[in-house]
Amino acid sequence: MRRKFVAGNWKMNTLSRSAVELASALAKAVPARLPAVDVAVCPPFPYLSAVGAAITGSGVVLGAQNVWHEKPGAFTGEVAVEMLLDVGCRWVILGHSERRQVLKETDELISRKVLASLANGLPVILCVGETLDQRKAGQTESVLDGQMQGSLAGVDVQGIGQVVVAYEPVWAIGTGMTASTEQAESAHLHLRRWLEIRYNPGVAAATRILYGGSVKAQNAQSLLEQPDVDGALVGGASLKVDDFLPIIRAAETARKS
Ligand code: 13P
Numbered sequence: 299m300r301r302k303f304v305a306g307n308w309k310m311n312t313l314s315r316s317a318v319e320l321a322s323a324l325a326k327a328v329p330a331r332l333p334a335v336d337v338a339v340c341p342p343f344p345y346l347s348a349v350g351a352a353i354t355g356s357g358v359v360l361g362a363q364n365v366w367h368e369k370p371g372a373f374t375g376e377v378a379v380e381m382l383l384d385v386g387c388r389w390v391i392l393g394h395s396e397r398r399q400v401l402k403e404t405d406e407l408i409s410r411k412v413l414a415s416l417a418n419g420l421p422v423i424l425c426v427g428e429t430l431d432q433r434k435a436g437q438t439e440s441v442l443d444g445q446m447q448g449s450l451a452g453v454d455v456q457g458i459g460q461v462v463v464a465y466e467p468v469w470a471i472g473t474g475m476t477a478s479t480e481q482a483e484s485a486h487l488h489l490r491r492w493l494e495i496r497y498n499p500g501v502a503a504a505t506r507i508l509y510g511g512s513v514k515a516q517n518a519q520s521l522l523e524q525p526d527v528d529g530a531l532v533g534g535a536s537l538k539v540d541d542f543l544p545i546i547r548a549a550e551t552a553r554k555s
Pocket of ligand 1: 533
């Protein structure tokens with residue numbers, strides 16, 4: 299049975315005070331590891347340490363939103379895997395569509411980041427997802443295949459055990475246009491079949507696949523009840539405890555059909 303996983307991607311939001319307030323309130327509401335759900339928050343780099351301190355000893359763990367794949371050295375403005383581990387990160391989000399589109403990250407660069415993270419023992423949340431044009435053109439599955447193939451190049455069976463996949467249709471991110479439960483389940487099932495072919499049935503059965511894209515308290519339950527939806531990667535609704543907590547609760551109660 300795959301444990302559910304709810305992660306908050308704070309993106310480029312909060313300041314030091316609001317970050318710590320949010321983290322502290324969440325830690326208070328989730329004081330210990332939940333029986334069936336893992337919870338993580340991924341604040342901006344400058345607040346990782348402060349948020350890490352605020353959630354210490356709670357059921358919430360720390361993640362980062364990006365990393366650079368080289369060893370520490372002359373890479374002005376970048377952050378190394380070792381640094382993320384040093385400040386207590388247990389996850390790093392890679393391949394987010396905002397980085398693919400705005401920062402022009404390629405699958406090749408993402409795969410380097412994935413490999414560097416895994417080599418150093420930092421588990422990865424790997425995001426994949428199609429644009430609206432690609433969906434309309436019937437290319438959803440081929441786009442997902444290409445992103446999986448490229449971003450996981452060189453990742454072996456052992457490495458994939460430290461990867462969580464997040465299906466985030468670009469058209470659903472920050473738009474309020476959530477994928478229907480059928481659309482989400484169909485994409486997740488496709489991704490699971492891809493894992494089975496590329497790796498093996500055991501990997502396909504064990505790998506967690508999260509859904510991301512306008513997840514809210516109102517739609518979380520039905521999405522999380524889909525057999526192949528193992529959790530949620532939440533943007534906007536992770537910035538308020540009153541919005542984020544119901545999503546965690548929905549993951550706790552979601553039944554597997
Ligand atoms: P929203 O929940 O704001 O749509 O963002 C989703 C997302 O991009 C999480 O990584």
